[in-house]
Amino acid sequence: MSEPRWIGQDVPRVDGVEKVTGAARYTADLKFPRMLHAHVVRSPHAHARVLDVRVEKALRVPGVRATATGREFPFHTGIYLKDQTIFATDRVRYWGDAVAAVAAETPEAAAEAAALVEVEYEPLPAIFEVDEGLQPGAPLVHPDLGHYECVPWVSPRAGTNVCNHVKVRKGDYEGALAACAHVFEHTFQVPQVQHVPLESHVAVARADLAGKVEVFTSAQSPFTVRHLLCACFSLPHGDVRVTVPAVGGGFGGKAGIGIEPVVVALAMKTRGRWVRLWIERAEEFYATVVRQGLTATLVSGVDRHGKVQAQKLHFLWNCGAYGGYGVNVVRAAGYTCGGAYEFPHVWGDSIGVYTNRPAGSAYRGFGMSEIHWALEQQMEMVAREMGIDPVEFRLRNCLGPGKSTVTGQVLDEHSGRVDRCITRVAEMLDLRPDRPRTPFHGAGMACAVKAPAMPNDASSSVVLKLAEDGVLEVLISGIDYGQGLKTVAAQFAAEAMDLPMESIRVRGNPDTDLSPYDWQTVASRQTWATGNAVLRAAEQLKTQLFAMAAQALGVPVSELECHNGSVVHPPSGRSLPITRLAMGYQFPDGHTIGGPVAAAASFVPEGLIFLDPETGQSPKPVAKWTFGAQALEVVVDPETGQYRVEKVAACYDVGKVVNPGMIHGQTYGGVMQGLGTGMMEELIVEKPSGRVANASLMDYKIPSTEDLPPEILVDYVETPQTDGPLGARGIGEHTMIPTAAALSNAIFDACGVRILEMPITAEKVLAGLKKQGSLGRCPGKTAASGSSAGDWGPGSGPDPGSGVRGPGSDLLPRSDVAGGEK
Amino acid sequence: MNQTISLRVNGLPETHEVPANQTLLQFLRETLDLTGAKEGCNEGECGACLVLLDGRAVNACLTLAVEADGREVTTIEGLGHAGDLHPLQAAFLKHAAVQCGFCTPGMIIAALGLLRDNPDPSEEDVRWAMSGNLCRCTGYRQIIDAVQEAAAAMRGDPAPEAAP
Numbered sequence: 001m002s003e004p005r006w007i008g009q010d011v012p013r014v015d016g017v018e019k020v021t022g023a024a025r026y027t028a029d030l031k032f033p034r035m036l037h038a039h040v041v042r043s044p045h046a047h048a049r050v051l052d053v054r055v056e057k058a059l060r061v062p063g064v065r066a067t068a069t070g071r072e073f074p075f076h077t078g079i080y081l082k083d084q085t086i087f088a089t090d091r092v093r094y095w096g097d098a099v100a101a102v103a104a105e106t107p108e109a110a111a112e113a114a115a116l117v118e119v120e121y122e123p124l125p126a127i128f129e130v131d132e133g134l135q136p137g138a139p140l141v142h143p144d145l146g147h148y149e150c151v152p153w154v155s156p157r158a159g160t161n162v163c164n165h166v167k168v169r170k171g172d173y174e175g176a177l178a179a180c181a182h183v184f185e186h187t188f189q190v191p192q193v194q195h196v197p198l199e200s201h202v203a204v205a206r207a208d209l210a211g212k213v214e215v216f217t218s219a220q221s222p223f224t225v226r227h228l229l230c231a232c233f234s235l236p237h238g239d240v241r242v243t244v245p246a247v248g249g250g251f252g253g254k255a256g257i258g259i260e261p262v263v264v265a266l267a268m269k270t271r272g273r274w275v276r277l278w279i280e281r282a283e284e285f286y287a288t289v290v291r292q293g294l295t296a297t298l299v300s301g302v303d304r305h306g307k308v309q310a311q312k313l314h315f316l317w318n319c320g321a322y323g324g325y326g327v328n329v330v331r332a333a334g335y336t337c338g339g340a341y342e343f344p345h346v347w348g349d350s351i352g353v354y355t356n357r358p359a360g361s362a363y364r365g366f367g368m369s370e371i372h373w374a375l376e377q378q379m380e381m382v383a384r385e386m387g388i389d390p391v392e393f394r395l396r397n398c399l400g401p402g403k404s405t406v407t408g409q410v411l412d413e414h415s416g417r418v419d420r421c422i423t424r425v426a427e428m429l430d431l432r433p434d435r436p437r438t439p440f441h442g443a444g445m446a447c448a449v450k451a452p453a454m455p456n457d458a459s460s461s462v463v464l465k466l467a468e469d470g471v472l473e474v475l476i477s478g479i480d481y482g483q484g485l486k487t488v489a490a491q492f493a494a495e496a497m498d499l500p501m502e503s504i505r506v507r508g509n510p511d512t513d514l515s516p517y518d519w520q521t522v523a524s525r526q527t528w529a530t531g532n533a534v535l536r537a538a539e540q541l542k543t544q545l546f547a548m549a550a551q552a553l554g555v556p557v558s559e560l561e562c563h564n565g566s567v568v569h570p571p572s573g574r575s576l577p578i579t580r581l582a583m584g585y586q587f588p589d590g591h592t593i594g595g596p597v598a599a600a601a602s603f604v605p606e607g608l609i610f611l612d613p614e615t616g617q618s619p620k621p622v623a624k625w626t627f628g629a630q631a632l633e634v635v636v637d638p639e640t641g642q643y644r645v646e647k648v649a650a651c652y653d654v655g656k657v658v659n660p661g662m663i664h665g666q667t668y669g670g671v672m673q674g675l676g677t678g679m680m681e682e683l684i685v686e687k688p689s690g691r692v693a694n695a696s697l698m699d700y701k702i703p704s705t706e707d708l709p710p711e712i713l714v715d716y717v718e719t720p721q722t723d724g725p726l727g728a729r730g731i732g733e734h735t736m737i738p739t740a741a742a743l744s745n746a747i748f749d750a751c752g753v754r755i756l757e758m759p760i761t762a763e764k765v766l767a768g769l770k771k772q773g774s775l776g777r778c779p780g781k782t783a784a785s786g787s788s789a790g791d792w793g794p795g796s797g798p799d800p801g802s803g804v805r806g807p808g809s810d811l812l813p814r815s816d817v818a819g820g821e822k
Numbered sequence: 823m824n825q826t827i828s829l830r831v832n833g834l835p836e837t838h839e840v841p842a843n844q845t846l847l848q849f850l851r852e853t854l855d856l857t858g859a860k861e862g863c864n865e866g867e868c869g870a871c872l873v874l875l876d877g878r879a880v881n882a883c884l885t886l887a888v889e890a891d892g893r894e895v896t897t898i899e900g901l902g903h904a905g906d907l908h909p910l911q912a913a914f915l916k917h918a919a920v921q922c923g924f925c926t927p928g929m930i931i932a933a934l935g936l937l938r939d940n941p942d943p944s945e946e947d948v949r950w951a952m953s954g955n956l957c958r959c960t961g962y963r964q965i966i967d968a969v970q971e972a973a974a975a976m977r978g979d980p981a982p983e984a985a986p
C-alpha cells in the first residue's frame with residue numbers, strides 16, 4: 001500500500017464539536033415524558049440471609065408506582081458465570097447488595113419509599129480477604145456455586161469460594177528451580193479500587209403493552225446487554241432494544257451487564273412508563289463493580305548468568321461478592337502470568353476467591369496492572385539482588401521473536417517488540433547505570449503486556465452505505481466512550497475509499513434494532529476489530545461502485561480505482577464522482593443500474609485455541625499482544641515520605657499509530673490513572689460491617705491537575721500486526737499497566753524503601769524510611785555500577801526486606817485451596 | 823415552597839417558578855433543558871456542573887436556583903456553536919483535550935472563568951484554577967495545553983503552527 005493518507009494523521013475527533021458545545025446527549029440528558037425515578041434498596045450487611053422483604057409501607061408513599069423484589073424476579077445474570085440475581089433472593093453478599101427497588105414519580109418519593117421497604121435479615125459470618133475465603137470451613141459466599149450456568153472455559157469449584165482456577169504448567173518448574181543458583185520469593189498486594197467514570201451508571205427503560213422492552217443505557221456493550229437481558233428475563237432478542245447515547249467514561253465498569261436488569265424489572269411492573277435509575281456518586285463507589293484485589297506470591301529461580309529459569313506465580317484474586325465477569329480476569333491473568341518475559345519453566349496458578357466485598361469486574365488493564373505490580377517489582381528486585389542493571393536484566397529475560405510465552409506460544413517478528421520499548425524508555429529518561437545521581441531522586445521502569453481477553457469468537461461488524469449526497473455513512477456498534485473509535489473508524493473508511501474526511505459520517509451510539517452487531521467495547525479491541533471490518537466492507541463497496549462505473553465508462557472493472565471522491569480509470573483519465581453512483585448510475589437515455597450502495601462486513605479473530613485445562617498450554621490463546629514499557633523519575637522528601645513524580649516516559653509497540661493526538665491522550669490518561677492507583681486509590685472496606693468507608697470523591701481521591709507530572713514523554717514503536725488494520729493493534733488499556741510498578745521501582749531507587757502493597761502513600765514511605773534507620777541510606781545503584789557512581793549512599797541495591805530463599809525450596813503448588821461450609 | 827426568579831441565561835431573559843430547594847443545576851438541566859452542565863457528584867467535588875454566575879465559575883450543584891435571581895448565568899451552550907466555536911472550544915478540539923467529553927463543559931467554563939481574571943496564566947495558574955475539575959480520561963496534559971493556547975488566541979497573540 002502506498003503511504004497512507006489518513007492513517008497516522010491528527011484528524012480531529014469527529015464527535016468533538018458536539019462534546020465541546022455541550023450538544024452531546026448522555027443518557028441522563030435525555031428527556032422522557034412522565035419518566036419515573038428508581039431507587040434501590042441495599043443491604044446494610046456484608047453477609048446475611050434474607051428472610052423476608054415487605055413492600056406494603058413503601059407502596060403507600062404518595063407517588064410510588066411499583067416495587068420489585070427477588071421473589072418476583074429470581075433471575076440470574078452474569079456474562080461468563082451466572083452467579084448473580086437482579087435482587088437478593090435468599091441472601092445478600094456485600095454491604096450494598098441490591099435487595100429490592102422502587103419506582104416513583106419523583107426521586108424523593110422513590111428514596112423515601114426505599115427506606116420503608118422492610119427487610120428481615122439473619123446476619124451470617126462474613127469474609128473479606130482471600131486467605132479467609134480459602135480456609136477450610138470458611139463461610140461460603142455462594143453455596144450454590146455448583147449449580148450456576150457458566151461458559152466451558154471457566155472452572156468454579158462447587159463447595160468452595162473459588163469461582164475460577166487457571167493453571168499454567170510449562171516445562172519442569174521443580175527441576176529447574178532446584179538447579180538455580182538464586183531463588184527469590186516475595187508477596188505483593190493490590191487493593192480493590194473503583195473505576196470512577198465521571199458519568200456514573202444510568203439506565204432508562206420502558207416495557208410497552210405490546211411486550212417490547214426499550215433501554216437507553218450508559219454501557220460499553222449494547223449487544224451484550226441485550227443478549228444478557230434476554231437470557232435473564234427469557235425474552236426473544238426482537239423484543240429488547242438497547243440504545244447507547246454518549247457515554248461519560250467506563251474503564252471496564254460499564255462492560256458486560258450492569259444496572260439494566262434492575263430498571264427493566266421495574267419497567268415491567270409499570271408498563272408504558274419510562275423508568276430511570278441513576279446511580280449516585282456514593283453508590284457508584286460501593287454498589288457498582290470495582291477492580292479486584294490481588295495477593296500475588298512470586299518465586300523466581302535465576303541462573304548465574306542472570307536468566308530466570310524457573311518462575312512460580314501464585315495469584316489470589318479477591319473477586320468480591322460476584323465473579324460473573326471477574327472469572328475472566330482470573331483467566332487472563334493465568335495465560336499472561338509471565339508478563340513480558342520468557343520463562344522456560346513456569347508454575348502458575350490464578351485463583352479467583354469470593355469474599356463479602358463489592359463485586360469485582362473488568363477494569364482498564366483487565367488484571368494486567370495488578371499482576372505487573374507484582375512481576376515488575378519482582379524482576380527489579382531480582383536484578384538488584386543479582387547486581388545486574390535492571391534495564392539489562394529485563395532485556396536479558398524479555399519476550400521477543402522466537403521466544404515462547406508461558407502458554408507455549410512462540411512469538412514471531414510481528415508480535416511486537418518489548419525490547420525496543422525498554423531500550424527507548426531507558427534512553428528517554430537516561431537510565432544508564434552510571435548516570436549522575438542526586439540523593440532522594442530516583443528512577444524506575446516497568447514493562448507491560450496485554451492481550452484482548454475475550455471469547456475466541458468475539459466479533460465486530462459494520463455497515464457502510466452511501467447517502468444521497470455521496471457521503472459515506474459508517475455504522476458501527478463499538479462504543480466511542482472517549483477513546484476515539486468513531487474518529488478511527490472514519491479514518492479507516494476514508495483511507496480505504498480514498499475520500500476526504502468531510503465525506504464520511506460515522507453513526508455510532510448504536511441501537512440494537514438498527515445497528516450492526518458488535519460483541520463488546522472492551523479488551524482494547526475496537527481499533528483492530530472494527531478497523532478490520534471497515535476495511536473489508538470498503539472492499540465490497542468498491543466492488544459495487546466499480547461494477548457500475550465499468551458499465552458507465554465502458555472499461556474493465558480491473559482497471560478502476562477510487563481517488564479522492566471519484567471512481568477513476570487511469571488509462572483513459574476518465575472518472576465518475578461517487579455522488580453520481582451513490583443511488584445507482586443513470587445512463588443518458590434514462591435507464592438505471594445498481595442502486596443505493598451499501599455493504600456490510602465483519603471481523604472475528606482466526607485460529608485461537610482454548611487453553612489446555614490442566615497445563616494452560618495453547619499455541620495461540622489470544623489474538624494479539626501489545627507490549628510496552630514506562631519509566632518514572634521521582635523525588636522523595638525524607639522528612640515526610642511525600643514524593644513527586646517529575647517525569648514519565650512511555651513507549652508502546654502499537655503496530656501503527658492511527659491518530660497521534662488521540663493516542664497521546666490514551667497514554668497521558670492511562671499514565672494518570674496508573675498513578676492514581678499507584679499513589680492514592682484504595683476502596684476502604686470496614687470490618688466486620690463491610691461498609692465502604694470512602695464512598696465519595698472527597699474521601700476517595702483520584703488524580704487532579706495538581707498530580708500531573710511536569711513532563712510526560714511518549715513514543716511508539718511500529719511493528720505491524722499481521723492481522724491488524726494497516727498493522728495497528730490495541731493500546732487503550734496498556735497505557736496504565738506498568739505505571740504503578742514503575743513508580744514503586746523509582747521510589748526504591750530514590751530512597752531504598754520497597755513498597756509491596758499498593759497504593760504507595762507517604763505514610764508507607766516514611767515508615768519504610770524510619771525502619772531503614774538511616775535516612776541517608778539510598779541504594780540507588782546496582783552493585784555492578786555502585787563503585788563507578790559512588791557519590792553517596794551505599795551504592796548497592798539489594799532490597800532490605802527481600803525474601804531471598806535457598807535453592808530448591810518450595811512454595812507449595814497448592815492443590816486444594818478451599819474448604820466448605822457443608 | 824416555590825419562588826419566582828428572573829434571570830438571564832446565555833443572554834436571554836427567563837422567568838420561572840422554582841422550588842426553594844432546587845439547585846441551579848437541576849433548574850438548568852430540567853427546566854431549561856440546558857444539559858451541557860453535567861452532574862458528576864452533586865457535592866461540589868468534580869466540577870462537571872460549572873457555570874458562570876455573573877462571570878464567575880460556580881458549582882451549579884451547590885448553588886440554589888433562587889440564588890441566581892436577578893443575575894446572569896452562562897452555560898457551555900452560551901459559548902459557541904458549529905462553525906463559530908469559542909477559542910477555548912476550538913483549542914480543546916485541536917489539542918485532543920476531549921475524550922468522553924463528560925468533564926469538558928465544566929473544564930471549558932473553569933478555563934473561561936480563569937481567563938477573565940487572568941488572561942495570561944502560567945501553567946501553574948491553569949493547574950491551580952482547574953484543580954477542582956476532575957477528568958478521568960485525558961490525564962489533563964492536553965487540557966492544560968489547550969487552555970494556554972486559547973488564552974494566547976484570546977489575547978490576540980499570533981497562533982502557533984500546529985498542535986504537538
Ligand code: FES
Nearest residue numbers: 862864866869883
Ligand atoms: S456535580 Fe457539581 S461538583 Fe460535581
Ligand code: FES
Nearest residue numbers: 922925957958959
Ligand atoms: S474526557 Fe472523560 S472525564 Fe474528562
